[in-house]
Amino acid sequence: MPLVSRILIKASFVYLAVGLILGVLMLINKAVFISPVFWFLIPAHIEVMIFGWIIQFTLGVAYWILPRYLEDKGRGSKPMAYLIPIFLNIGIVTMVSSDLLNWNGMKLTGRLFELMAVLTFVILHWKRVVTYNK
16 A cells, blocks of 8 residues: 555544544533533534545545556656645644634635645546546
């Protein structure tokens, strides 16, 4: 398994643990009311579980399992591949911190980083998939 896939998958499991902790805190607060502050964790919980866990895990597995180039058996540009987890995790951390600290101006920046990660993934893999159609 390539290193980029391992980075994405391991990071996704870290986000899964963080998301589970946030979810447990909110459920405990629902059963035994502790503080209304816990309800402000909902946007961070959603961000961590969807983008941090599901999407990051999916990108890691897809990078590993999508076909390689036919000519040289490679997966494309490695520096470009390492931009995927960097952009995605910067975007997730920016979104979670903007949710927790109520920085609405930073939400666009976080989403742009997440979009750059997905676009980098698509650009990197488009030619790999298309070469098998010929």
